[in-house]
Amino acid sequence: MFSKKAFTIQEQIAQLQKRGLHIPNTQLAAKYLSNISYYRLGEYWHSMQSDKTTHQFKTNSKFKDVIALYNFDAELRLLLFDVIEKIEISLRTKLIYHLSHEIDPWWFQNLDLFTDSMALVKTLSNLQEELERSKDVTIKNHFKNHKDDKRFPPAWKSLEQTSFGALSKLYGNLKPTVKSKDTIAKELGAVNHTYLPSWLQSIAQIRNYCAHHSRLWNRNLPGTVKLLPKPPNPWIIDSVNVPNQHEFIHLYVHMCLMKYLLNNIQPNNNFRNSLNNLFVKYPNVDPNALGMKPNWQKEPLWQ
Known part of the structure; x- marks a missing residue:
């Protein structure tokens, strides 16, 4: 006891x-x-x-080193939260745009488009709760003006209310035959729908850690990600800097994927400088605790 x-x-x-x-x-x-x-x-x-x-x-x-680690981790979460926000908004925009044009504005509640119908039902149930709680004037006016329409509000209204985790699940659950699934992957540099779902799932998990102020430093992250064998956009060319399969638990590989996506969304981003400045500000923090590689800043991915 x-x-x-x-x-x-x-x-x-x-x-x-x-x-x-x-x-x-x-x-x-x-x-x-x-x-x-x-x-x-x-x-x-x-x-x-x-x-x-x-x-x-x-x-x-030393206690001061404990506090330094704590502050480093807090600032790292803020940095990654900002990066993930841009990825989330881009994914939401692409899902709404491409699928609303390929199918219709209510594609997200069409069971025929998804592999796992039970997972979709759970996602839609959570979305309904979000819409019922929403104070957004657009949502309130939609329900007021369309009382006879028992469907969800169209994608461009409904999906603005849902989380990155739900968006990643919607994307991953789409059947491979849905053309927009590959279109979105290509626009984000992921070639096709095979690779992007695992990236989004891992980033959604890290977003949750950031949102709940959980530790990222020296943390083993759940799950694995599938890396492109030949990325079409700048990646890592020095073999010593490429993450190995057993290192997927470290944050470094996930930050590399965030950087890869961000380079497609916002080519002139300052992710590298912000991350490097963080290590400069806290010199006692061991980069190895994040799985960082030597000379990571010099790789084409991080330029």
Whole structure:
């Protein structure tokens, strides 16, 4: 049975010091711990411990380095959230445009277009909840002006209310025979529908981590992604910088895919400089914890 009692902030600091974490300014540490929980910060000092059972820290482990890691991770989430926003808006736009023209404005509720009808029903159920909660004037006016139309509002209204995760599921669930599935993949540089779904799913997962302020640094990410054997647009040419299959769990490969998509959406983006500046700002952060490769900035992908 779990029997640990809650520690006061002073007790938390005393325990960390006893375990070997250098905290010269206990007043400042108390300020941090009153705003960032001990448990949350623990995700950042865990790697500093030489013994994970007794929680003893390695020699020269410092509280200020824990805070630096925490701040780096927070800024990294903000950076990636901004990149993912552009990818999300582009995907939403392309889905609405191409499929509304190929099929009709209500394509997203047409069971015949999707491989997994049960998954679609779940997606539509979530969408209905979003529309019912929506305070958007466009949605309210649509339901007011079209009371006799029992369908969802058309794609250009409905899909503006749904999440990136739902959009990625809609795209991945489309049957291969739907022409727009390949059209969208080609416009984003992914050649065909075979590769893009895994990219979008992984990016949607990372978006959720960002939205919920979860740690990205030194995190093993779920799932794998399919890499193009011969990307049509600038990618990585030095073999030492290409992610290997077993390294798909690291953030680096996912950031490479974000950069690849962003280069098609916004060619003159500053993702590389922003990411590089983050490592410069926090020199004590180990890039290997993100799976970063040597000289990644010099690859055609990141130029």
